[in-house]
Amino acid sequence: MEGLLAAPRAWIETFGEIFGFCARVVREVFDLRVFKFFGEVLRQAGILIVSSTLVIWGLVFIIGLECGVEGAYFDNANGVAAYAGVFAAWCDLRELVPYAFGYMMAAKVGTGIVAELGSMRISDEIDALEVMGISGVTFLCATRLLAAWLVLPFVYICSIGAGFFASYLVVVHQIGDVSSGGFLQIFWEFQNPPDLLYSVIKAMVMATIIVLVGCYYGYNASGGPVGVGTATAKSMVLNIVSVHIVGMLGTQLFWGANPRAPIGG
Amino acid sequence: MERYRFVGPDDDGGGRDPAPPPSRVSVVDEQPPRPAPPEGANEEEYKWHTYRQYPSGRPDAVEFIDTYKAFGRNKILRGLNMGLPEGMVSMIVGPSGTGKSVCIKHMVGLLYPDAGDVLVHGVSVPNMRDDDLFEMRKKFGLLFQDGALFGSMNLYDNVAFPLRQHTEKGEDEVEHIVNRRLDEVGLGHSRDKYPNELSGGMRKRAGFARALVLEPSIVLFDEPDSGLDPVRTSLLGELIQEVHRDMMDEAKKENKEHLPTFCVITHNVMMARRVADYLNVLWKGRIVEAGPAEDMLNSENPFIQQFLAGESRGPLTMD
Numbered sequence: 338m339e340g341l342l343a344a345p346r347a348w349i350e351t352f353g354e355i356f357g358f359c360a361r362v363v364r365e366v367f368d369l370r371v372f373k374f375f376g377e378v379l380r381q382a383g384i385l386i387v388s389s390t391l392v393i394w395g396l397v398f399i400i401g402l403e404c405g406v407e408g409a410y411f412d413n414a415n416g417v418a419a420y421a422g423v424f425a426a427w428c429d430l431r432e433l434v435p436y437a438f439g440y441m442m443a444a445k446v447g448t449g450i451v452a453e454l455g456s457m458r459i460s461d462e463i464d465a466l467e468v469m470g471i472s473g474v475t476f477l478c479a480t481r482l483l484a485a486w487l488v489l490p491f492v493y494i495c496s497i498g499a500g501f502f503a504s505y506l507v508v509v510h511q512i513g514d515v516s517s518g519g520f521l522q523i524f525w526e527f528q529n530p531p532d533l534l535y536s537v538i539k540a541m542v543m544a545t546i547i548v549l550v551g552c553y554y555g556y557n558a559s560g561g562p563v564g565v566g567t568a569t570a571k572s573m574v575l576n577i578v579s580v581h582i583v584g585m586l587g588t589q590l591f592w593g594a595n596p597r598a599p600i601g602g
Numbered sequence: 603m604e605r606y607r608f609v610g611p612d613d614d615g616g617g618r619d620p621a622p623p624p625s626r627v628s629v630v631d632e633q634p635p636r637p638a639p640p641e642g643a644n645e646e647e648y649k650w651h652t653y654r655q656y657p658s659g660r661p662d663a664v665e666f667i668d669t670y671k672a673f674g675r676n677k678i679l680r681g682l683n684m685g686l687p688e689g690m691v692s693m694i695v696g697p698s699g700t701g702k703s704v705c706i707k708h709m710v711g712l713l714y715p716d717a718g719d720v721l722v723h724g725v726s727v728p729n730m731r732d733d734d735l736f737e738m739r740k741k742f743g744l745l746f747q748d749g750a751l752f753g754s755m756n757l758y759d760n761v762a763f764p765l766r767q768h769t770e771k772g773e774d775e776v777e778h779i780v781n782r783r784l785d786e787v788g789l790g791h792s793r794d795k796y797p798n799e800l801s802g803g804m805r806k807r808a809g810f811a812r813a814l815v816l817e818p819s820i821v822l823f824d825e826p827d828s829g830l831d832p833v834r835t836s837l838l839g840e841l842i843q844e845v846h847r848d849m850m851d852e853a854k855k856e857n858k859e860h861l862p863t864f865c866v867i868t869h870n871v872m873m874a875r876r877v878a879d880y881l882n883v884l885w886k887g888r889i890v891e892a893g894p895a896e897d898m899l900n901s902e903n904p905f906i907q908q909f910l911a912g913e914s915r916g917p918l919t920m921d
Contacts, residue, residue: 461750462753465750
């Protein structure tokens with residue numbers, strides 16, 4: 338019996354540790370201690386923009402194409418080709434753009450943080466920082482979180498634009514069963530500004546979790562290079578699962594009671 | 603008001619608050635009674651531990667008081683009592699895996715003892731609040747085994763980093779200090795190089811320059827000789843002595859409250875013989891004997907004699 342309980346107990350302990358660590362990082366931001374290292378925040382923001390923006394937009398563009406193609410052919414087969422914009426609007430804004438954003442954040446940013454902090458941990462760089470009287474949690478983790486909060490809303494809104502543009506291109510110009518005006522009328526009719534806000538909230542919750550999980554696994558890495566590799570894999574698993582949980586809960590919460598399509602039943 | 607708390611292995615963790623202990627300025631060769639062996643060990647295992655401490659004539663900058671530390675079932679420090687006298691180059695020597703690096707991490711509060719206490723200039727490290735701990739760490743410079751330079755910065759920025767974070771100095775002054783420190787360790791020509799472009803010895807010297815840049819009163823070296831050839835090791839030893847002398851002169855001139863204390867962790871006997879003013883010989887989590895280098899080199903303890911001569915025959919075996 339004791340053996341059976343050991344695994345769940347270890348999971349609960351790990352989740353407790355992760356939660357405690359994340360709360361500490363968030364507190365460092367809201368305590369404003371992080372502003373002591375605002376230069377580092379800006380540097381991390383710059384790294385995010387330069388190294389991750391294009392790849393996120395690229396993935397979302399491809400997802401937008403896919404959304405457009407599926408919506409156009411499905412609606413065409415059912416005799417409502419003019420309604421291809423509905424599928425594109427909902428699919429892009431509510432689901433696939435947040436998921437694609439979450440996947441790329443986990444794969445590029447999350448694993449990058451684990452690898453960077455993990456290698457700093459095993460080469461004693463984090464200890465060196467602490468011995469200099471600088472809190473590693475504030476300097477390395479809180480700065481990354483604040484940088485993500487500063488930069489990612491804009492990156493994400495542009496991603497939505499990339500997804501919309503891709504769907505428009507494929508439905509109107511490649512398949513061509515609906516005119517530009519017809520597509521856009523339906524497309525905009527089936528979304529409103531709060532939908533955009535909800536979508537941004539969904540993506541930012543994903544991004545926050547991904548950055549915090551990356552910081553946790555990197556900051557607490559041990560066991561040499563193999564340990565860093567293991568920590569990277571674990572962070573990826575947890576982040577992908579978290580992205581889907583946030584996606585599901587976000588859809589239920591924000592659009593579950595939508596009278597036009599009550600997903601919540 | 604500084605707080606003091608002493609916790610022993612039998613303490614319930616509640617601690618007590620006695621008057622602050624006086625620093626141990628050991629000038630009289632009075633030895634305390636022999637302590638009992640740690641729990642789970644017998645007298646036979648500790649028969650070479652005389653616990654003798656030859657007087658240094660100086661107050662201790664760092665003191666370990668009955669310190670215990672275990673990692674799981676692996677007991678590392680087992681009632682360690684040790685002091686690092688102010689104004690001296692002290693060395694902690696002993697066989698591999700005996701807890702030398704763990705001692706350094708306790709001094710700077712990267713690890714906390716399971717029981718006992720660690721005092722820095724008379725103040726208990728385990729009982730400090732986080733803010734006080736970060737402030738206290740500014741007293742320390744620490745040279746890690748591989749230098750622990752930040753891989754994302756070049757040499758100049760690595761050495762300038764503590765100055766930029768902790769002082770209000772302008773960039774001109776920072777540049778002057780960094781260049782002086784880099785020249786001191788012979789790396790003035792490599793200031794634009796990144797850590798991965800440097801050899802092991804260069805990384806150590808760069809780490810040394812960074813450790814000194816805030817003019818700390820205690821400088822710790824974690825196996826500075828590891829991975830270095832004998833000549834580079836000798837040169838590094840000379841550099842440590844030279845810098846310590848300079849810092850002593852400066853401290854005396856400026857009448858500083860605490861004289862600079864250097865502590866080198868090593869199992870390199872040659873380095874210990876050449877560089878140390880004071881030797882702590884650590885084995886099985888306790889000090890075998892400690893004292894000024896001259897006294898220790900003339901010690902009659904067979905373990906000390908074997909270790910400091912690097913002999914294969916004696917109390918220390920492969921077990």
